[in-house]
Amino acid sequence: MSFTEKQIAISSRIKEGKGFSVVVDGKKIVVFRYKGELFALRNSCPHQGALLSDGFAQNEQAVCLYHGWRFNLKDGAFDNNPILKIPTYAVYEKDGFVFLKIPDDFLTGDV
Numbered sequence: 001m002s003f004t005e006k007q008i009a010i011s012s013r014i015k016e017g018k019g020f021s022v023v024v025d026g027k028k029i030v031v032f033r034y035k036g037e038l039f040a041l042r043n044s045c046p047h048q049g050a051l052l053s054d055g056f057a058q059n060e061q062a063v064c065l066y067h068g069w070r071f072n073l074k075d076g077a078f079d080n081n082p083i084l085k086i087p088t089y090a091v092y093e094k095d096g097f098v099f100l101k102i103p104d105d106f107l108t109g110d111v
């Protein structure tokens, strides 16, 4: 799978433990900073569609603020049933900016 990269934020805007919301090519993405590292996931809780960016990062999980569902920051797995996963994306920082690696099937696939 190949990727394109897109600058999505200034690094300082993404605070420890908080979610940062961004729309990339029409898809809602949330970026969390946890223990200094960045993680990007689809910004939609599969329970009732709330924005995960309203929640927070804790214990290596993204926590939905509305009913407390938790998803692994690395692979998007739901803690009560790891078969259920939300898409995750590669993200990195360089020179004070945050970049998302966008897979080729970003717009067509559920990734």
Ligand code: FES
Binding pocket: 045, 046, 047, 048, 049, 050, 064, 065, 066, 067, 068, 069
């Ligand atoms: S909408 Fe996320 S836990 Fe209910």
